[in-house]
Amino acid sequence: MRKITTYLGSVASVLVAAGAVQADSSDPIIIPIHNWSSQIVMSNVVGQMFETMGNHVEYVTTDSQAVYESVRLGDVSLELEVWEGAFGASFRAALEKGGLHDAGTHNAVTREDWWYPMWTKEACPGLPDWQALNECAAAFATPETGDKGRFLGGPVDWLKHDQERVDALGMNFVVVNAGSAAALWAEIGAAEAEKKPIVLFNWTPNFAEAVWPGEFVNFPTWEEGCNEDAAVGPNPDVTYDCGNPANGYLKIAAWDGMKEKWPDAYAALTKISFTNAQIAEMAKLVDVDEMEPEDAAAEWLAANESVWKPWVE
Amino acid sequence: MAMTDVSSDRRDRRLAAPRAAVILLSLALLLTLAKPLLPAFLTRVPDGAVLPYDLWMQSLFDFIKDDLGLIHVTRAISAALEWLLDITANLLYGKNRWPHVGPIPWSAVAAVAAVTGYALGGARMAVLAGGTFVWVALIGQWDLAMQTMSVIAVAAPVAVLTGLLLGLAAWKFPRFERALMPFLAVLQTLPFFTYLLPAVIFFKVGPTAGCIATVAYAIPPMVLMTTLGLKAVSDEVVEAGKMSGSTRWQMLRHVYIPSARTELLVGVNQVIMLSLAMVVLTAFIGMPGLGAKLLSLMNSLKLGRSFEIGVTIVLIAVTLDRCSKAWVIKQPQHFERGTPWWKRNGLLLTGIGAFVAFVILAQIVQVADHITRAQDLSMGAEIDDVIRAILSNGVVTSITEWLRWFLITWVLIPFRNALLWLPTPAVILAIAAAGHAVGGWRSSLTAGAFFAIVALTGWWDRSIITLYAVISAVILAAMIGLPLGILAARRKKWAEPILLVCDTAQTFPSFIYLIPAIMLFGVNDVSVVFAIFIFATVPLMRYTIEGIRAVPEELLEAADMSGATRRQKLVNVQLPLALPTMAVGFNQAIMFAFFMVIIAAFIGTQDLGQELQKTLAGNQLGKNFVLGICVALMALSFDHIIMRWSANQRRKLGV
Numbered sequence: 030m031r032k033i034t035t036y037l038g039s040v041a042s043v044l045v046a047a048g049a050v051q052a053d054s055s056d057p058i059i060i061p062i063h064n065w066s067s068q069i070v071m072s073n074v075v076g077q078m079f080e081t082m083g084n085h086v087e088y089v090t091t092d093s094q095a096v097y098e099s100v101r102l103g104d105v106s107l108e109l110e111v112w113e114g115a116f117g118a119s120f121r122a123a124l125e126k127g128g129l130h131d132a133g134t135h136n137a138v139t140r141e142d143w144w145y146p147m148w149t150k151e152a153c154p155g156l157p158d159w160q161a162l163n164e165c166a167a168a169f170a171t172p173e174t175g176d177k178g179r180f181l182g183g184p185v186d187w188l189k190h191d192q193e194r195v196d197a198l199g200m201n202f203v204v205v206n207a208g209s210a211a212a213l214w215a216e217i218g219a220a221e222a223e224k225k226p227i228v229l230f231n232w233t234p235n236f237a238e239a240v241w242p243g244e245f246v247n248f249p250t251w252e253e254g255c256n257e258d259a260a261v262g263p264n265p266d267v268t269y270d271c272g273n274p275a276n277g278y279l280k281i282a283a284w285d286g287m288k289e290k291w292p293d294a295y296a297a298l299t300k301i302s303f304t305n306a307q308i309a310e311m312a313k314l315v316d317v318d319e320m321e322p323e324d325a326a327a328e329w330l331a332a333n334e335s336v337w338k339p340w341v342e
Numbered sequence: 343m344a345m346t347d348v349s350s351d352r353r354d355r356r357l358a359a360p361r362a363a364v365i366l367l368s369l370a371l372l373l374t375l376a377k378p379l380l381p382a383f384l385t386r387v388p389d390g391a392v393l394p395y396d397l398w399m400q401s402l403f404d405f406i407k408d409d410l411g412l413i414h415v416t417r418a419i420s421a422a423l424e425w426l427l428d429i430t431a432n433l434l435y436g437k438n439r440w441p442h443v444g445p446i447p448w449s450a451v452a453a454v455a456a457v458t459g460y461a462l463g464g465a466r467m468a469v470l471a472g473g474t475f476v477w478v479a480l481i482g483q484w485d486l487a488m489q490t491m492s493v494i495a496v497a498a499p500v501a502v503l504t505g506l507l508l509g510l511a512a513w514k515f516p517r518f519e520r521a522l523m524p525f526l527a528v529l530q531t532l533p534f535f536t537y538l539l540p541a542v543i544f545f546k547v548g549p550t551a552g553c554i555a556t557v558a559y560a561i562p563p564m565v566l567m568t569t570l571g572l573k574a575v576s577d578e579v580v581e582a583g584k585m586s587g588s589t590r591w592q593m594l595r596h597v598y599i600p601s602a603r604t605e606l607l608v609g610v611n612q613v614i615m616l617s618l619a620m621v622v623l624t625a626f627i628g629m630p631g632l633g634a635k636l637l638s639l640m641n642s643l644k645l646g647r648s649f650e651i652g653v654t655i656v657l658i659a660v661t662l663d664r665c666s667k668a669w670v671i672k673q674p675q676h677f678e679r680g681t682p683w684w685k686r687n688g689l690l691l692t693g694i695g696a697f698v699a700f701v702i703l704a705q706i707v708q709v710a711d712h713i714t715r716a717q718d719l720s721m722g723a724e725i726d727d728v729i730r731a732i733l734s735n736g737v738v739t740s741i742t743e744w745l746r747w748f749l750i751t752w753v754l755i756p757f758r759n760a761l762l763w764l765p766t767p768a769v770i771l772a773i774a775a776a777g778h779a780v781g782g783w784r785s786s787l788t789a790g791a792f793f794a795i796v797a798l799t800g801w802w803d804r805s806i807i808t809l810y811a812v813i814s815a816v817i818l819a820a821m822i823g824l825p826l827g828i829l830a831a832r833r834k835k836w837a838e839p840i841l842l843v844c845d846t847a848q849t850f851p852s853f854i855y856l857i858p859a860i861m862l863f864g865v866n867d868v869s870v871v872f873a874i875f876i877f878a879t880v881p882l883m884r885y886t887i888e889g890i891r892a893v894p895e896e897l898l899e900a901a902d903m904s905g906a907t908r909r910q911k912l913v914n915v916q917l918p919l920a921l922p923t924m925a926v927g928f929n930q931a932i933m934f935a936f937f938m939v940i941i942a943a944f945i946g947t948q949d950l951g952q953e954l955q956k957t958l959a960g961n962q963l964g965k966n967f968v969l970g971i972c973v974a975l976m977a978l979s980f981d982h983i984i985m986r987w988s989a990n991q992r993r994k995l996g997v
Contacts, residue, residue, distance in 0.1 A: 059548075061547070062634075063638075064625075064634070064637040064638045064640075064641045065638065065641050065642070066638065066641075066642055069638060085438070089547060089548040089549075089628045089630070090625050090626075090628055090629070090630060090634035090637075091542075091547050091626070091627065091628050092538065092542075092626040092627065092958060094958045094961075095538060095539060095542050095547070095626070095627070095958055095961070096547070097961070098539075098542060098543060098961050099542060099546075099547040102543070102546075104542075104546045104547050104548070105547060119961070122961065123961075171864060171866070172746055172747040172750040172751055172866075173750055173755075173864075173866045173867075181865060184946075184955060185952050185955060185956050186955045186956050186958055188956075205865055205866070205946065206865075206946050206952070207865045207945070207946040208865075208942070208943045208944040208945045208946040208947065208951075208952070208955065209641075209856075209944040209945075210641050211640045211641050211643070211856070211857060211944070212856070212857075212860050212865055212944065212945055212946055214641070214642070214643040215643065215856075215857045215860035215861045216860060216861075216864060216865055218643055218730070218861055219733065219734070219860070219861040219862075219864070221734075222730075222733075222734030222739070223734070223739070236642055240643075315642070316642045319722075319723070321715060324715070
């Protein structure tokens, strides 16, 4: 309910502002695209939406961490997928420096945590419980980790606290960090052939759900303050003894100058809110149906007019 | 008299040199053996002595950027670049910018490429050049390839021109050369992650930043080849020019530059190849086209289509490489007096004619204009299946699993732990000893100081892990690349195909290796070493082949006449003479390895590359730069020592 009122509030204020200033600038709105499908398609969807409003749009490929500096400087106009877990730190750092702001939150919730593909359950039937996982740690052992199990973590620049959690919960696991999302997929792909058990970092919404069915490991439920206050969580003596929040935010960031330069587009942007199902659908069009991102976006827009038409009016 | 004095003096010094090196090395050994007894500050630089260099660098950057206003200068440069990039972008793929005429139909581009190929190297080159562009169009990558080309079409000429001017200045003013050379060396060894943030901040994310990063990476060989070429112009030619009363400009335009033509064109060739090597990496900072597509395909594990993009990049690289090399060999053509102009410019006219014809044809026939997704011949899904079948084949996986176990438990981890165990001063002394052995006290101090700086930054352990991956991969590369190179050099039939494999391996985007490496060996050091190994073997093989081939025919005949067997000829004549050249290849392999080890952070490492990757998340420019300098300094120490040794050998052999 609070969300709706803030939306209404922002819509109203934008409408007032739109009445006062002239139409959008004819300069192109620059939308950054990264290297995962849902973000690329979503960027194309929003770009094509802006185009129906008469704006010019251009896309630029960028690194997903360095992009916040570019939004701040106004080199790109917005960022459509700010994941709480992966990019929260960069986003907050940029917010502090100034130049960009939080322009809305998607309906979608994100979850980033330890995950396994379904076939892993054969080797470790007690899953998804974390204690059961810990008991079959040996099934996940590799030459690098000796007799302990291997947990394949995400890239270090995603700033996860897997090692702290392993220590806090006293798990028989070693954290090995992969260097990129592609490295994670390559490991699943390699494990798939022989149905080898594997536990690794994964997140939703994500194309991998469609390709490899799987589940998240159930850790002690996240409680606010778990990472800072030792008293919170099952072990009263240590921090980081919880799973990650199961409902992280997915935000939209915008350059501060956008509101004045393209008031109409900005107004539409603040209304945008995609759900998990919609994001998964966008990713599927590219990853499974092998469409080009711009065609996938056009197809999605054609099939979902009732969703986005109200945003651009 | 004076002559003999100098030479005996030199001999004395050469005799003295090994002695000092031995002392330094023994000191290093002593420190290593005494490690259990050493106080902590002699094994590692204590934390208290590590000064906050990253914070200082950060404030320095902020000062230069905001207070000195450098950002306004760089932003003005990027505005100018953007104007150029918009023109090529409009012509090649129809971006909505002035002059609003593009995109040029693919068939017209392919026709012009074929005619250009014919002009440079005859029918074979015409097929290669035309065929490449036809392939690109048929496989459905035309727009992507043209997005890439639109940036390279600006970056390569800018790099060539700037390199030429810098090279000219370095040739004219020796003092400028002395200042420029270290700067270029650092530029070449600085890891890619260190370019990324400054390029984005100073030059705006997008094609402009991609263009600038490409230019920065591609410029050094152009500068070096320009000064080299101009220095080598013979005095007689210069005299002749002066006697005919040339002005300074005429001397440059009609005497120096034509005489240095070959070196200059080799520089151009290098610029083109290095620009293509950056296609994928610059996608992180906004370079559009093939690289960006490749990254997103790899992130959804589409190996087949990634592979096709790799093939496209190789084909474009090979075409441009062969064409520019053909241009090096081709001498200017001279016509008889009175030849009509259309005969002189026959090929130019053919090219224009073909271009116009295809542009008109494209207006009528859609396929000649552009090829849609439904029409292309991409076989991504099928290739995907083949690659996966190979990678998950039982025999292959059982071999790789054993290799993984063996290398991790018996080779790599013990080696890494041993290197990490060494006390810091022992490593520095050993490097200084190597420096002294090849270049006296100056080299010793330089190499030792470089490593000492690395130690003082407090990133020693990470640096040693980086070094460990580099050394392991280069040793492996030497074990496999050197025998193959020797074999290829001795059988003429083998040399050509192996050199072609080298070219392909070098231009095939390194990112594509990473995925199969992980699928074969998993996320660990074996994959890292494997990825570096592929990249580092190429220069080793190439320089071995070229070194052995360049041994003068007379010496071989002399060996034959004195009744040497093939083996004796190889061990006693060919290899010793080829050794300096092979050392250059070895040096290149190490430089490539330092480049690749940082890229291998995408597999997952615990070295400087991983720390560099972390700095991107917080936009920590200062720390990023400190880490980058650590990589550059280690690479430069090796570069200095090996190149010095190679030069000494050459002098001794009198070649």
